[in-house]
């Protein structure tokens with residue numbers, strides 16, 4: 001249960017209500033002293049994640065990137081079998097980036113995750129649950145001086161710095177010079193790497209110096225890149241995905257409209273038109289899924305049903 005005296009995640013309510021899912025802003029957290037996030041515990045966690053028999057992702061819930069030094073040696077299934085704990089113990093001398101996905105499935109980390117989600121819901125209000133598909137906690141463990149390339153994500157997230165420091169460069173997603181609508185439409189329809197870094201606009205970046213106890217909220221599709229400090233970094237990403245009708249479908253409709261030669265209005269400009277577009281695409285998608293016999297929301301696998309249970313638990317608190 002969340003502690004009433006000391007929230008796991010905090011943010012000035014005024015700053016939060018003005019900027020939530022619109023602009024990046026700083027938050028504070030109380031996880032830096034938690035022994036679950038020290039390297040020996042993380043080595044054990046990585047082994048537990050690697051040993052999952054029903055991971056969320058077909059190639060396992062661990063991703064390892066060793067940079068240019070050992071490129072081409074990162075078969076995810078091999079890492080799932082290999083000695084991931086040693087990799088973490090040697091991370092200070094490597095060029096390694098380790099991602100542990102859905103760590104909320106493991107004992108201890110689930111409580112941390114739920115406390116953070118409860119604190120977020122206290123700020124957003126629980127009504128937002130209607131628009132959320134599922135939650136996730138991801139852990140990033142990175143070697144000194146690693147750079148994470150420019151990209152956008154589909155999640156609404158909070159990156160909480162627990163150990164080490166890093167600079168996070170984020171951009172206003174509504175700045176069309178930086179993120180044209182076409183790039184967003186391609187991102188949702190075609191390719192996860194559709195957002196293109198434009199160095200001429202780097203001066204517009206909102207740069208946050210993350211250190212233990214500090215985090216940043218990143219709205220859905222906010223462009224960003226990161227530079228680690230000269231130390232091992234441990235960061236926890238708490239995030240959720242909106243249902244398709246709340247965001248994703250609007251870009252997909254616009255993708256098709258633009259291909260017919262039209263210039264569709266960006267999401268948010270005309271809420272009524274957004275509503276029509278989303279309804280239309282939801283029906284279109286349901287028909288297509290029934291024809292293709294794709295799994296519907298109600299037929300999702302065991303791992304995803306876990307998240308529906310969490311949402312119900314949180315809603316009842």
Ligand SMILES: [Fe+2]
Nearest residue numbers: 151152153224
């Ligand atoms: Fe990201």
